[in-house]
Amino acid sequence: MVTIIVIGAGVVGLSSAVSIQRALPGVKVKVVADRFYDQTTSIGAAGIFIPTTRDIPGVPIELLRRWCETSWSAYSQMATSDLASTTGHTVSHGYFLFRTKMKEIPLYASMVYSFHEMLPEELTRLGVYENFRFGYEITTIITNMRKYMTWLMTQFTANGGEVERRSIRRLSELCGQCDIVVNCSGLGSQQLCGDKLLHPVRGQLIKVKAPWVRDWVFTDTMAQIFPSDDFTVIGGVKDKDNRSMTPDPSVRQGILDRCLRFWPALTGAKVMGDWVGLRPMRVPVRLEKEALRLPEGILNVVHNYGHGFNGVVLSWGTAVEATEMVKDLISKIPPSSTGRMSRICVIGAGVVGLSTGINIQKLLPNVSVQIIADRFEEETTSIGAGGLFRPNAGHTKGHPEDVARKWANETWKFYSAMATSDMSCETGHSVSSGYIFSREEIVNPIYESIVFSCRQMSTSELAGLGITQYKYGYHITTVLTEMRKYMPWLMNKFKENGGKVEKRKIEDLSELYGQYDVVVNCAGLGSRELLGDQEIHPVRGHLIRVIAPWIKQWVFTDDDTYFITNGDSLVLGGVRQKGNFSLQIDQRDRAGILERCYKLWPALQGAKIVDEWVGLRPTRYPLRLERETLNLQQGEMKIVHNYGHGGSGVTLSWGTAVEAAQLVKDTITGTLSAKM
Incomplete structure (x- = not known):
């Protein structure tokens, strides 16, 4: 039996593992990671589906569109099915506000449920025109990552997947243990692959209790409001190369001040806690096959990491493409591995x-x-x-x-x-x-x-x-x-x-x-x-x-x-x-x-x-x-x-x-x- 090891248990790793199981039910898939669920960066993601080319540089537009459309197809099916409460996908209405007009219609405009360029009078009625002269009114999907990560892991193990908590420091450690490695280690690829194009972008979010806030708001000043099932997430920051995992009180206060200033309806929200995560950013996202020549032999690797701010948005799309690469590698496994030539x-x-x-x-x-x-x-x-x-x-x-x-x-x-x-x-x-x-x-x-x-x-x-x-x-x-x-x-x-x-x-x-x-x-x-x-x-x-x-x-x-x-x-x-x-x-x-x-x-x-x-x-x-x-x-x-x-x-x-x-x-x- 072909054995595949997926390194990483974030949303990209689990999506890749589940996608491989669906496409190749006869293979053995194992997820190896040093962090799971609450310890992953993915768990803190806001989960809103509004991919922007600005945040995903270096990827050809048609390739990016394919990844996004694949993810949207999967998420929208779940959001409108009886699985929605289990998977955490919610149809959600909101606003994307910005100070200067965007040069082109965004990528997601043709994918989301509805997309409308707002008029000045609409922005004025919202009370935001003084700070934001342009905006889009959008109905899209927000993913509750605590539910979705749990669902992905449940799917994986129910399909016979194995899980091992272990820190992989070198890919050579896996030689002889599997036929193919799928590297979804995110920021860990700095050490694992010596990837100098990969760097952390620190994010800090605040969880608040504000059940009266139902619409999400995203701005080009990084002021964000994302209602979820049981709490609302407000943020945020993009702090490149800062590796601190400790909440910064000054950053926290800055987030609260910015969000309350442009969205006063948040007044009275009860703060529940902070979250800090390091987004694994790479230009471009790395999604490719590699045959590593090691002293122990050749190790076939599919890399799928570096999604940055768009891990949730791109995860299913890149997982499906990574699966196709795995299928291609399996088809080329030497005859000696299968006992005879096909x-x-x-x-x-x-x-x-x-x-x-x-x-x-x-x-x-x-x-x-x-x-x-x-x-x-x-x-x-x-x-x-x-x-x-x-x-x-x-x-x-x-x-x-x-x-x-x-x-x-x-x-x-x-x-x-x-x-x-x-x-x-x-x-x-x-x-x-x-x-x-x-x-x-x-x-x-x-x-x-x-x-x-x-x-x-x-x-x-x-x-x-x-x-x-x-x-x-x-x-x-x-x-x-x-x-x-x-x-x-x-x-x-x-x-x-x-x-x-x-x-x-x-x-x-x-x-x-x-x-x-x-x-x-x-x-x-x-x-x-x-x-x-x-x-x-x-x-x-x-x-x-x-x-x-x-x-x-x-x-x-x-x-x-x-x-x-x-x-x-x-x-x-x-x-x-x-x-x-x-x-x-x-x-x-x-x-x-x-x-x-x-x-x-x-x-x-x-x-x-x-x-x-x-x-x-x-x-x-x-x-x-x-x-x-x-x-x-x-x-x-x-x-x-x-x-x-x-x-x-x-x-x-x-x-x-x-x-x-x-x-x-x-x-x-x-x-x-x-x-x-």
Whole structure:
């Protein structure tokens, strides 16, 4: 079993430990710390969710947004559930007041329940306009840390987590005791890691009894009022590099004077006590993997510390990201640690199967990958594809457009890199310009923002080309893939990476039980028989290959009349015949294709026909890309499905292969954790 030690029992450490347990239920997680609960800095935090970029410098805004949104999602679910009284999360209304106007709308404005920029008359009615000319009225969440820390620890131990009170002075002390260390030691990382970017920022708060104060107030002068369940916290100070843990009477008086001056309603509040804590501040927050080379060996560490004033706000977001790093490290644990190398089987050797096999090899270099198929290269449907990169939302029905766009983008990155490199001739990718003609205007097609160039043609341009039957035209520079080159290149790449190949028809998935850790199904149309999937069906295609060296550009139309430059030849098409399983050449289809192409582009006449091809596009709505656990008579089998690309097999193959490889990795991570 994989063992993970989390150093630190503050809100970041406990959140990380619980997140790891949820994502990896098969691993053993232990929290080691020298301080727990009341002794942690986290216990004294005000717990208000208003993250500001000013207080979290050095972190890219989109990364910071992701962390905050992840935390907000978790906290807001708890604050509006029946767990709220147990976890300590409360929906709370209040004001953020400041003397000078902020330059930009704050990060949290789009996350919190409500956000309103206050008018001068509103500030005047509150009685604060004399001191604060600007403000926001906000409904957000306040976390009672005494409740939340207790709940986190209860969750952790209920999930089988172990706890040990111990001071770790050097990370080398943990060599041999665990597989991965997650360092959430906060300020302790000054000694533990020798981190000179980390420093304390001392805070001092006062707990008062003021049940009549219900709204929170936060100001840019560090005057703060935060009502909680059973008391109100007022503060505060930011005293850099002051390590004193003793309440300072002068600071206490200054806090009381400032808060009472701008919020007189606090008058009469009964002081219950003081709290002092040292916020672990680092610019930027450290969230990264490190392989420490120690005399005792290599120790894999995930660092997650330095959150400063925003420990509560960022804790769940960075915990989830730290968990992903742990999963990645587990997937790369050497085979000797698990007893054997993980084995993956890919069913299918079309462009989707080969691309998936290679991407698994790239992502998981320590696994063994084998492709099993009954047809290879010239026998596959992929070999006959025209290879025009033209992602079409109509081919990915059932998936949101942003998902299809993501797959297309991923493929484009790879294809365009090949087409503009010295490997272009070898891989079969080339930069190519051409036209799309349509009777209807094509609005915001997926490819518009992806390809090298895309512009709508004028009426005079269409007339100049002799195009009269189509009202709209688009000139596009994209990538063409010559499949007769690309398919052999993929196979060679797969074998060079250590991949194995077997020619065999899999009649039933149970044939593979016990031989592989994960089976990746890229069987295309074969999934009808293999899985009984009646949603996948053939869309028959017919292409005619001609020699026409005087034709340099491709043309595609909305009625499936097209010709595509393809190496030293040209392919003419086509047909889309749903449910037709015939692989025989149909003379009527042939005549129809030639007639339509000659009418569209008379310059094609005289081209010599050298070959014809018929193939069955494996079409499914939606394309199937997902994990599945099959319950067979022998036991469970882990499957990743990646099939049903239809007429977009070449266009989407690399993008869906990247995602399928990630699904395999996620599956392997869980499997290894459970077995170890």
